[in-house]
Amino acid sequence: MQTLISFLFFFSVLNSFSQEYSDRALKNKEYLNFRENLKSKIYAHKVSNNFFEANTSFTEKSEARGYIALTFDACEGRYNEELINFLISENIPATLFLTGKWIDKNPEITKKLAQNSLFEIENHGLKHRICALSGDKKYGLKKTKNIEEIIDEIELNNRKIEKLTGKRPFFYRPAGAYADEICLKTASFLSMEIAGYDSLAGDSFSKVSAKEMSENILKNAKHGMVVLMHLNHPERSEVQALKIAVPILRKKGFSFCHLEDFSLK
């Protein structure tokens, strides 16, 4: 039995490496040339290495009033299916930020989510690295080591997502929501907008209760608010928190929309 399990595991790992969405397949000659050209363009612009937290967002851009965007990051491999089922049952549109690491473990789920128009699929980085050459480590996450890794973090994951979903992402949310100006410039050359947030539900930490999370969401509720939560912690209390917060927000007159609905581009 043990041998069979090891064999199946080995086979599935091998299989994911040979897929057209694998990092290896995506790093083809065309991509490596593209990366070299982009690197020269970035070097040609004198960019400071100012390090910052991407904690503001695109509020008040949309003409429509009374909208809130719920966004969910899928950083590592697990999948909170109950959360997705809750969003579907309540008909709540949401924006999902997926890393390459998460996608490699959940390619079929990625395709399925993309087929549902309730969900907007965006980019949370290939390897979930802090997108910066300067600054300090944050939350124990590794940082990109050089410009090549910054480009891979954004563009290789764009290509992975496009291969699986047929749609190129428009927003990039750096891991830990930390980035520097070089990362920002790279994203702008790739015609992408950096996605920040206005409200942290607090589910990055395992001990936060559903009540605390719902209070965090409700306390600053306003038009254009971008809420950051997670899709990769089925053991945490996001669903319970939303079951408290959503009816209250709806009672106050708020509706939910995709992040792309807030952008003017």
Ligand SMILES: [Zn+2]
């Ligand atoms: Zn993350």
